[in-house]
Amino acid sequence: MTPPAPSLTTQVLAAQGLLGAADVPTLAALLAQAPQQIEQALLKVAASGPAAPSPAPDARLLAELLPRALQLLLNAEQVVRAAELVLQHGTPAQQLDFLEQAGWALFYSPAARPLLGQLLSLNALQPRLQQGELLGLQHIWTIEVAGEPHQVERRLPASTGLSAALRATLQARIAQMFDQAPRAIQQAQIAIEGFPNDLVLPALLARYSLGLALLDAGQPQAAIAPLSAALKGANRDGATLLQIDALQALSEVHEVLELAAPAELYAQEAQRLRRQLGLREPQAPWPDEAYNAFPQLLDCATQQLFAGHLADIAAAAAGLAELEQRERKAFYCFKWRNRLLHAQSWLASLRHQDATLTGISAGFRSDALTGSFAGSSLYELELAVLQAGCALLAARPLPAEPLLALETELQLRPLPQLLRRLHLIKALGAAAGADMPALLQWLNSDDELLEADARWLAPKLVGPLAALLASASIVHQPQARSRANNLLALLRNAAPKPASSEAQAAPLAAPPPGLTGREWQVLRLIGEQHSNEQIASALFVSVATVKTHINRVYSKLNIGSREEAMQRARHLGA
Secondary structure, eight states: OOOOOOOHHHHHHHHHHHTTTOOHHHHHHHHTSOHHHHHHHHHHHHHTSOSSOOSOHHHHHHHHHHHHHHHHHHHTTOHHHHHHHHHHHOOHHHHHHHHHHHHHHHHTOTTTHHHHHHHHHHTTTOGGGGSHHHHHHHHHHHHHTSOOHHHHHHHGGGOOSOOHHHHHHHHHHHHHHTTOHHHHHHHHHHHHHHSSSSOSHHHHHHHHHHHHHHHHTTOHHHHHHHHHHHHHHHHHHTOHHHHHHHHHHHHHHHHHTTOHHHHHHHHHHHHHHHHHHTOOOTTSOOOTTSGGGHHHHHHHHHHHHHHOBHHHHHHHHHHHHHHHHHHHHSOOOHHHHHHHHHHHHHHHHHTTOHHHHHHHHTTSOGGGGGTGGGGOOHHHHHHHHHHHHHHHHTTOOOOHHHHHHHHHHHHHTTOHHHHHHHHHHHHHTOTTSOOHHHHHHHHTSOOTTHHHHHHHTHHHHHHHHHHHHTSGGGTTOHHHHHHHHHHHHHHHTOSOBOOHHHHHHOOOOOOOTTOOHHHHHHHHHHHTTOOHHHHHHHHTSOHHHHHHHHHHHHHHHTOOSHHHHHHHHHHHHO
16 A cells, blocks of 8 residues: 655655754655655745745755755655656756766666756756766767767767776767677677676666677677676666667577577567556557658568569559668668668569669679678678579579588578578579479478568579479478478469459550560460460460470570469569
8 A cells, every 4th residue: 555645744844854864764755755745845944944044045955955855766766756856956067966876777767768858958058068977978868869870979089088988888889870790899898898897887788789789790699698688787777778678689689599489588578568668669650751660661561572462562662662762861770771672682573673683693792702701790691691592583693602601601600590591592593403402401491481581582492392392302201391382382372463453454464575475475374374285276386386485485584494484474474
């Protein structure tokens, strides 16, 4: 049961007693009330003061009483009420004293962070806020909340009074936001060495920064220890926002390591804390025009590609074009630039735009034999795998040597999902035809991205899947056989298809560039799963003529199998 609020008389006595540090329990009960009640008590004390009061007794009493009141509130972990009190009654000097003592606690409290913003704004011109640890607090606000790391990077060389550890922490956060994982690791390690212990929140931020940087650098196993240390310290100190950040980062680390159970547990705990505090859920939609809407708009375009209808693909193409314009005008992290490029390559594959796919694959680091992959970040490695897939889709598979160097680096990290995707690309691009044992191994894996990768690489996957299902090697592998059947059915039905009203209104499409009208007729009939004999009968030509047309079509479009020809026919027909 909540104890009753002290009477005004009790409050007055407690406020009077505070001047002599008396009756602390009663005083603590008083200070647990709203600031308005404290103000009433203070004014009552001022009115009943000495016979010859000073010209402003309330101001004098406030000046003496406020620091003690703030300290008691902080000892009681009532940081929000303390911030409200100092905002309402504190002088600039008192507000800056309070920031030195509790600024980082405000920063990591969801309810108090807006109050920190008010205190920083009110005192923006105060000289004390332009140097030392208070300037570090201003800088971290600019980086994390205002989202302007470039402003801090510009001002940091001239910032005076910062400790070496806090300066390195700020530099680590800036480097992370600019996709400079090696520099972020270096600075975070300098920061951790510079803090005497982890009993201050900036030291925990340094550990969190190191964990994130190691994940970005493609070293997820190494990221667990610093992130766990940051989480433990945040739990101890009640730094709720840092708790949530560390939990989310640990969930991402375990996802990369394909440890589904801990990844889910960390994600659920982060979600529980958000709901408990009434914070915005990560999946809650942003307004489309917002900077942070980029990922959700990209997800929307990807889902439209999944849907496969003509209208959906057209909408996805428009959405991706708009996102490309956004990406050119504003800085987005490497992670989201990769996701955009992946969606663009999928669209190019659906439309068989080989020039686009070749352009994406052209950036592949062919100097991998010199060991250049060794220092690559997670997202640089992800991009290299993406480029290898685009080269395959453009019928220009990359040489074996650089792919082997990339594979070796992925094995060393380890990065199992990227490694499995690369194995699939290598299997489908094998010079002697698809590598069936490697394809079987891929089908037997527990990769959550199995269907997504299958859809992306569909033009090169359908033929080998059909051939594998017709082979003896899959007879005694029920899981692989079931997955191959399901994926083949999915891919055969995933070609762009108009709604019924669109189908009735759509005219026969013109031949794609490079194909004659007759070759286009033959390819369309293949897409409708007609045999060579049926095509010959439909076109009133011989089977030999049909085969001649098919050979020419295969050559012009870099088609390697009947299944791929069916895919091409359906997509080009869209």
